[in-house]
Amino acid sequence: MTDDASPRILRYAAFTTRPEGGNPAGVVLDAAGLTDERMLAIAAELGYSETAFLTAGATEGAYGVRYFSPLTEVPFCGHATVASAVALAARTGPGQYVFTTAAGEVPVQVDQDAEGVLRATLTSVEPQVEDVTGADVDEVLALLGWARTDLDPALPPRIAYAGARHLVLAAATRDRLARLDYDFDGLAAYTRARDLVTLQLVWREARDVFHVRNPFPVGGVVEDPATGAAAAAFGAYLREQGAAAAPTVLTLHQGEDLGRPGVLHVELRTADSRIRVSGAAVAIP
Known part of the structure; x- marks a missing residue:
């Protein structure tokens, strides 16, 4: 993707099973080529507390992730991490992901329950x-x-x-x-x-x-x-x-x-x- 291209922006509500509940997050699954200014502009236009921008890593399930609020980049965002992992699992199925963030590596496991709901569990960096x-x-x-x-x-x-x-x-x-x-x-x-x-x-x-x-x-x-x-x-x-x-x-x-x-x-x-x-x-x- 070039910076001039229009990235596909997904919208997910995290920590809920209802779109009108929880915390909405923007998710861009392919942010390769986007500049910092473009990512901040997308986050500001979307208006959610955070938007996650993912770039595929060298191995399966590995991604670099950056998080932008409407005003600034933040080192880590939990609800956008959950939203991103579920968005990935909705396309490729439940499994394990590793997100490399500014705060460090964050493993995320996505499982599907008996009702078909996708749930993500992130493991924090050292607190x-x-x-x-x-x-x-x-x-x-x-x-x-x-x-x-x-x-x-x-x-x-x-x-x-x-x-x-x-x-x-x-x-x-x-x-x-x-x-x-x-x-x-x-x-x-x-x-x-x-x-x-x-x-x-x-x-x-x-x-x-x-x-x-x-x-x-x-x-x-x-x-x-x-x-x-x-x-x-x-x-x-x-x-x-x-x-x-x-x-x-x-x-x-x-x-x-x-x-x-x-x-x-x-x-x-x-x-x-x-x-x-x-x-x-x-x-x-």
Whole structure:
């Protein structure tokens, strides 16, 4: 493909079995020859939180993948990874893929269930969790319009990484999580200055069940409806905090407050520190 050619842009909703649910992603399965400027322009025109651009590697099932939001390139995107793997499997059948991303190699397994639904499981790069200063917490709370008393003391603020950096903030109540109205430009500057991709706002419903939201102003998006990269980072955070012990599978509900409900499954394994994130994806007509 030359840069002048019009690439075929697929549209998939990830972490859902319904086109109107989950998080929509653009997928270009053959991005060979596209310049950075062209990929950014395609992502901006499409308007989804991310569009994935794939280039076939030297071996079967191997692809280089880059991810662009409407404003910038991001190192890794979970929902666009799930969407891309399912788009590939819809053409060649379920199987194993290896995506080489800016964050590292990400294996993805796609399986088909008894009802014919394609589900992808990505394995993150090696995760990390780091402290965040009290001053940084106070600043971000002011941008969100939250108070310290709005936080769950059992889940302290931390920065978590599993391919992209996210600041984890746990709300004390579901109502606090539901009321999201923040300073868009201020939070964009805040996240950009700290090399964060999103905030991972969470509320714990039960031991292994969470509701989550992800402001993404640095990408030009008010809120990401279902965020696989942040889900992987959150799994690492919970394990590091002793709030979840392997082996376990966590269920994350996201997008309900946007009218695009999605479900993400996060698996922690005993013998592997990497995080697995699973979900279905479906083509958007």
